[in-house]
Amino acid sequence: MNATAGAAEINRLATDEADFDRRLDALLDWEGVSNQAVQARVNEILEAVKIRGDAAVIEATNRFDRLSATAMHELTLAPERLEQAFNNLPDEQRDALAAAAERVRRYHQRQKPESWQYTETDGTVLGQQVMPLDRAGIYVPGGKAAYPSSVLMNAIPARVAGVREIVMVVPTPDGVVSELVLAAAYLAGVDHVFTIGGAQAVAALAYGTETVPRVDKIVGPGNIYVATAKRAVFGRVGIDMIAGPSEILIVADGGTDPDWLAMDLFSQAEHDEDAQAILVSWDKAQLDAVAASIERLLPTLERERIVRTSLGSRGALIHCASEAEAVALINRVAPEHLELSVADPERWLPEVRHAGAIFMGRYTAEALGDYCAGPNHVLPTSGTARFSSPLGVYDFQKRSSLIHCSADGASALGEVAAVLARGESLSAHARSAEYRQKR
Amino acid sequence: MNATAGAAEINRLATDEADFDRRLDALLDWEGVSNQAVQARVNEILEAVKIRGDAAVIEATNRFDRLSATAMHELTLAPERLEQAFNNLPDEQRDALAAAAERVRRYHQRQKPESWQYTETDGTVLGQQVMPLDRAGIYVPGGKAAYPSSVLMNAIPARVAGVREIVMVVPTPDGVVSELVLAAAYLAGVDHVFTIGGAQAVAALAYGTETVPRVDKIVGPGNIYVATAKRAVFGRVGIDMIAGPSEILIVADGGTDPDWLAMDLFSQAEHDEDAQAILVSWDKAQLDAVAASIERLLPTLERERIVRTSLGSRGALIHCASEAEAVALINRVAPEHLELSVADPERWLPEVRHAGAIFMGRYTAEALGDYCAGPNHVLPTSGTARFSSPLGVYDFQKRSSLIHCSADGASALGEVAAVLARGESLSAHARSAEYRQKR
Numbered sequence: 002m003n004a005t006a007g008a009a010e011i012n013r014l015a016t017d018e019a020d021f022d023r024r025l026d027a028l029l030d031w032e033g034v035s036n037q038a039v040q041a042r043v044n045e046i047l048e049a050v051k052i053r054g055d056a057a058v059i060e061a062t063n064r065f066d067r068l069s070a071t072a073m074h075e076l077t078l079a080p081e082r083l084e085q086a087f088n089n090l091p092d093e094q095r096d097a098l099a100a101a102a103e104r105v106r107r108y109h110q111r112q113k114p115e116s117w118q119y120t121e122t123d124g125t126v127l128g129q130q131v132m133p134l135d136r137a138g139i140y141v142p143g144g145k146a147a148y149p150s151s152v153l154m155n156a157i158p159a160r161v162a163g164v165r166e167i168v169m170v171v172p173t174p175d176g177v178v179s180e181l182v183l184a185a186a187y188l189a190g191v192d193h194v195f196t197i198g199g200a201q202a203v204a205a206l207a208y209g210t211e212t213v214p215r216v217d218k219i220v221g222p223g224n225i226y227v228a229t230a231k232r233a234v235f236g237r238v239g240i241d242m243i244a245g246p247s248e249i250l251i252v253a254d255g256g257t258d259p260d261w262l263a264m265d266l267f268s269q270a271e272h273d274e275d276a277q278a279i280l281v282s283w284d285k286a287q288l289d290a291v292a293a294s295i296e297r298l299l300p301t302l303e304r305e306r307i308v309r310t311s312l313g314s315r316g317a318l319i320h321c322a323s324e325a326e327a328v329a330l331i332n333r334v335a336p337e338h339l340e341l342s343v344a345d346p347e348r349w350l351p352e353v354r355h356a357g358a359i360f361m362g363r364y365t366a367e368a369l370g371d372y373c374a375g376p377n378h379v380l381p382t383s384g385t386a387r388f389s390s391p392l393g394v395y396d397f398q399k400r401s402s403l404i405h406c407s408a409d410g411a412s413a414l415g416e417v418a419a420v421l422a423r424g425e426s427l428s429a430h431a432r433s434a435e436y437r438q439k440r
Numbered sequence: 441m442n443a444t445a446g447a448a449e450i451n452r453l454a455t456d457e458a459d460f461d462r463r464l465d466a467l468l469d470w471e472g473v474s475n476q477a478v479q480a481r482v483n484e485i486l487e488a489v490k491i492r493g494d495a496a497v498i499e500a501t502n503r504f505d506r507l508s509a510t511a512m513h514e515l516t517l518a519p520e521r522l523e524q525a526f527n528n529l530p531d532e533q534r535d536a537l538a539a540a541a542e543r544v545r546r547y548h549q550r551q552k553p554e555s556w557q558y559t560e561t562d563g564t565v566l567g568q569q570v571m572p573l574d575r576a577g578i579y580v581p582g583g584k585a586a587y588p589s590s591v592l593m594n595a596i597p598a599r600v601a602g603v604r605e606i607v608m609v610v611p612t613p614d615g616v617v618s619e620l621v622l623a624a625a626y627l628a629g630v631d632h633v634f635t636i637g638g639a640q641a642v643a644a645l646a647y648g649t650e651t652v653p654r655v656d657k658i659v660g661p662g663n664i665y666v667a668t669a670k671r672a673v674f675g676r677v678g679i680d681m682i683a684g685p686s687e688i689l690i691v692a693d694g695g696t697d698p699d700w701l702a703m704d705l706f707s708q709a710e711h712d713e714d715a716q717a718i719l720v721s722w723d724k725a726q727l728d729a730v731a732a733s734i735e736r737l738l739p740t741l742e743r744e745r746i747v748r749t750s751l752g753s754r755g756a757l758i759h760c761a762s763e764a765e766a767v768a769l770i771n772r773v774a775p776e777h778l779e780l781s782v783a784d785p786e787r788w789l790p791e792v793r794h795a796g797a798i799f800m801g802r803y804t805a806e807a808l809g810d811y812c813a814g815p816n817h818v819l820p821t822s823g824t825a826r827f828s829s830p831l832g833v834y835d836f837q838k839r840s841s842l843i844h845c846s847a848d849g850a851s852a853l854g855e856v857a858a859v860l861a862r863g864e865s866l867s868a869h870a871r872s873a874e875y876r877q878k879r
Contacts, residue, residue: 097859108566111558119550126800127547127814132793134827148864181863217827235671236682239827243675261875267868303867339840346844353840354571361565361844364876368869369845372857375566376841388573388656388678390839400829401778401792402815405785405800406808418811420536424620425587428742429706430807436700437803 010295011266011278011312013288015320016330028277028317029334031245031383043200043229050204055211061201066143066174073212078183078194086183094181101373102153102188108375109161112394124407125414129400133163136214137397138206138238139191140221141182143172143198149185150371154378154392155221156189162397167191168206168216172198198223203230207238220379220392241392245383246275246315249367250336250356252327253291254343255284257363262287263294265340268368270311271304277315279334281327288318328352335386338367355386411437449734450705450717450751452727454759455769467716467756468773470684470822482639482668489643494650500640505582505613512651517622517633525622533620540812541592541627547814548600551833563846564853568839572602575653576836577645577677578630579660580621582611582637588624589810593817593831594660595628601836606630607645607655611637637662642669646677659818659831680831684822685714685754688806689775689795691766692730693782694723696802701726702733704779707807709750710743716754718773720766727757767791774825777806794825850876 014024049057055073062076063069070076087095118128137159141152152169159167169186171179173196186194195213197205203223209215218239219231231240249269253262266278282288295312302308321327328349331339335355343349346361353359357380360367371378379392406414415434422430453463488496494512501515502508509515526534557567576598580591591608598606608625610618612635625633634652636644642662648654657678658670670679688708692701705717721727734751741747760766767788770778774794782788785800792798796819799806810817818831845853854873861869 093859094863097856097863100856101860111556112568114553117550125813129551129815129830130789130792130798135793150860150864232671232674235674236822236824239824258875261872264868264872264875268866268872271866271868303865308868350569350842353569354574355838356840358841358843359569361842364847364850365843365845366850366854366857366872366876368861368873369850369853369857369876370841370843371869372860372873373853374564374843374845376568376843380841381838383675385675385678386838386840388838391568391841393839395834399794399820399825399827400832401795401825402797402809402819402830403789403800404797404804404809404813404815406804406813408803411803411805411808414808414812415805417536417539418805418808420532421540421589421811422807424533424536425589426742427707427710429703429710429747430810433700433703433707433805434807434811436697436703437805437808 010299010309011292012317013292014317016322016326028315029384031275039225039229043226043233046200047204047230047233050201050210051208058197058201058205058210058213061199062197065199066172068173068176076196077212078196083183083187083191083194086180087187089180090184095184098149098153098181098185098188101150102157104373104375105153105157105377106161109158109377109394113161114395114398118403121410123409123413125410126403126405128403130403131398131400133165134217134397134399135164136166136168136216137164138216138219139167139169140202140219140223140227141169141171142223143179144174144177147171147179147182149179149181150378151221152182152185152191153189156186156191158377158392158394159397160190162394164397166193166214168193168195168214170195170197170202170206172196172202198227200226200230203227203234207234218397220396241379241396242381242385242389246277247272248277248336248382249279249338249340250331250334251280251340251342252331253280253282253284253287255282255287256344257342259287259290259294260298261363261366262291262342263298265366266295266312266316267298267302267308268366269338270308270316271302274307274310275315276311278312279317279319281319281321281330283321283323283327285320288320292318331356335384337380337382337386338370340365340367357381357386357391408439412439448752449738449748450731451756452731453756455761455765467754468823470714478664478668482665482672485639486643486669486672489640489649490647497636497640497644497649497652500638501636504638505611507612507615515635516651517635522622522626522630522633525619526626528619529623534623537588537620537624537627540589541596543812543814544592544596544816545600548597548816548833552600553834553837557842560849562848562852564849565842565844567842569842570837570839572604573656573836573838574603575605575607575655576603577655577658578606578608579641579658579662579666580608580610581662582618583613583616586610586618586621588618588620589817590660591621591624591630592628595625595630597816597831597833598836599629601833603836605632605653607632607634607653609634609636609641609645611635611641637666639665639669642666642673646673657836659835680818680835681820681824681828685716686711687716687775687821688718688777688779689770689773690719690779690781691770692719692721692723692726694721694726695783696781698726698729698733699737700802700805701730701781702737704805705734705751705755706737706741706747707805708777709747709755710741713746713749714754715750717751718756718758720758720760720769722760722762722766724759727759731757770795774823776819776821776825777809779804779806796820796825796830847878851878
């Protein structure tokens with residue numbers, strides 16, 4: 002949609018319009034396009050790094066990031082370099098980063114699953130042992146979308162989980178390094194930083210090279226090449242969700258300052274042109290007031306052009322008939338961010354089945370959650386909140402089942418197991434169980 | 441490897457041999473091969489089902505399972521059909537299945553993560569809300585590998601999690617139905633059963649058709665077409681790990697009856713030719729005794745041919761120098777099943793970093809865990825225990841972060857957020873936070 006002067010800044014929809022479903026579906030529609038050309042290029046890079054290691058990583062990095070490295074040590078940042086970045090920050094930034102890190106750490110410590118077991122009457126012990134991953138790889142985008150907050154949000158849960166080694170990769174196109182990103186890596190306790198990106202960085206983390214240690218899981222967002230590479234190496238290593246554009250759904254009951262709501266929509270829309278900001282209300286006057294605030298405030302934004310494009314193409318003010326319709330919309334959209342800008346948000350919780358993070362009440366701007374409230378800002382996008390969760394400590398741990406049968410327990414269970422095993426024509430299973438039966 | 445008479449039944453390795461690392465790596469090496477031809481065929485089927493729904497599902501099913509269905513109701517099993525299958529089972533099987541289901545249910549109930557929250561001194565509330573998925577899809581292989589125990593292991597955790605609807609797909613090549621599989625579906629509380637399989641079933645579950653409801657996550661093992669389809673739809677729906685061949689690593693201290701250990705190895709090897717059974721001990725006499733038991737017992741096995749192939753190509757008896765070396769081998773292999781056939785298995789637990797399930801002590805045959813001990817038998821294979829967990833209740837739930845700032849909390853957090861947001865050039869984020877600051 003063209004952002005011509007005078008055009009509506011944001012789409013207006015109403016649930017009672019005949020084509021509402023179609024229009025909403027069209028707005029929500031998003032599929033990360035990974036065509037065969039992209040897949041072929043990614044496969045080539047993965048194969049090259051798998052076979053030729055560092056040499057292939059260096060070649061690809063020089064080519065895509067326009068560098069001229071001759072050895073991996075030129076693409077490696079020493080711990081001292083990270084510490085220096087942190088120490089050289091302006092006081093205000095250093096303090097803010099440290100305050101955010103501390104809150105994020107505190108929240109995630111509450112989230113840590115523990116091992117458990119129980120003993121049955123015959124002495125058989127059952128349970129699960131929770132262990133951290135050995136090594137986690139964190140992909141941090143470079144260039145214009147270099148976000149220190151993302152470094153904290155990815156690395157701190159890994160550290161809280163007890164991961165032994167955290168390996169970060171961050172491309173530096175044209176040699177541009179973000180000091181804030183390095184400072185955040187220092188603060189979060191990242192162990193290794195390589196200034197590489199793209200499919201070649203994903204390959205290095207998944208297969209390992211002479212220099213880059215092989216990791217057990219790769220997390221963090223990236224462009225279509227990174228996403229395609231992550232999908233391809235899934236199984237050899239763990240990966241997190243493949244992220245789409247960021248989105249917010251705000252539900253307002255009419256009692257929130259329309260300027261606040263407009264700015265909350267802007268804060269989502271300013272991420273990029275594909276970001277999605279939707280406001281839902283049964284109060285038409287509130288929607289009109291927000292539309293007026295949008296019109297008035299848009300020209301004051303630094304990223305006005307991006308916000309205009311995003312709101313015009315993917316944003317919406319939706320008028321619905323009732324609270325119940327608003328709840329239905331929430332669960333249909335399954336938004337990454339849900340802002341419940343209503344008088345009594347607790348009352349809504351049991352009805353909210355799908356949302357990445359829920360920002361409750363008029364004071365809880367989503368921006369607080371992006372930086373420092375404590376919960377993770379890596380959240381399921383594009384409706385994947387239907388089946389996935391915020392990044393958390395649990396993403397950097399895994400479980401082993403524990404089974405310790407007593408002699409009595411093994412005897413009793415052996416009887417059941419033998420019957421079922423023979424039903425599946427697996428007689429060695431049956432005999433293995435029967436050996437432990439008391440005669 | 442040919443299973444010619446007189447050939448060694450199983451590979452013998454020792455950690456002090458010069459080429460041990462190479463030989464072990466060769467034995468462990470496994471990569472599910474999904475070549476471009478398979479990917480292209482799968483993509484074609486996915487696309488057809490996405491666009492043409494039921495019609496495409498019926499066509500593919502007729503073609504691959506050699507059926508002649510004309511409508512989806514011929515590929516749908518009514519709840520009464522499942523109940524009938526259960527009621528018609530021989531008493532012994534019905535009781536064994538019910539006993540197993542009850543134990544699996546009881547274990548998984550202990551595993552259920554709960555919502556949590558805490559309140560900070562300024563009144564800000566933080567937490568996580570745990571919710572079940574709306575709909576889960578369970579893929580059950582048909583034909584020779586139709587396992588009722590897998591139906592229980594996949595469906596019961598979903599039911600315990602509170603999933604609203606469970607949709608099962610199971611192919612019936614040449615019209616062959618497993619009554620035990622249907623009985624297990626009845627017992628586990630599966631809501632819908634469609635007799636479809638392959639990539640077409642995965643597509644139907646991921647996209648939905650006129651008849652098959654779209655699900656939020658697809659779990660369960662399948663052949664290379666199923667695995668390739670699951671990888672392709674990942675992101676649109678959740679999926680579980682992509683399973684490789686089943687494996688066991690047994691550590692024996694010399695005190696276990698060698699016939700028991702041989703039968704435990706057989707019970708793994710009888711699954712299929714690619715299954716892997718490895719025994720590790722620092723007691724050479726124990727390894728020799730097990731080798732003799734293998735030779736003596738092999739001819740008594742119903743699935744002798746499969747076991748011979750599996751042990752000959754992928755099985756091993758490994759002599760190591762010490763307990764410490766055995767631990768190192770465990771963590772290097774990261775086995776799906778680990779049997780600690782030793783005197784004091786508890787002592788080993790803190791050192792075992794990677795294993796899907798740990799069977800502790802001489803009485804705990806792995807076969808007990810396959811059927812009825814309680815823990816899930818869907819476990820990470822091919823070393824993926826480094827980063828993934830047994831299937832569990834947590835796979836059928838997801839979390840939403842909760843953030844409810846008090847006015848004071850929002851004011852304090854707004855200061856930190858605004859500094860960090862401006863550091864990332866996201867000034868609408870900063871202003872959105874600043875609106876909530878007290879002046």
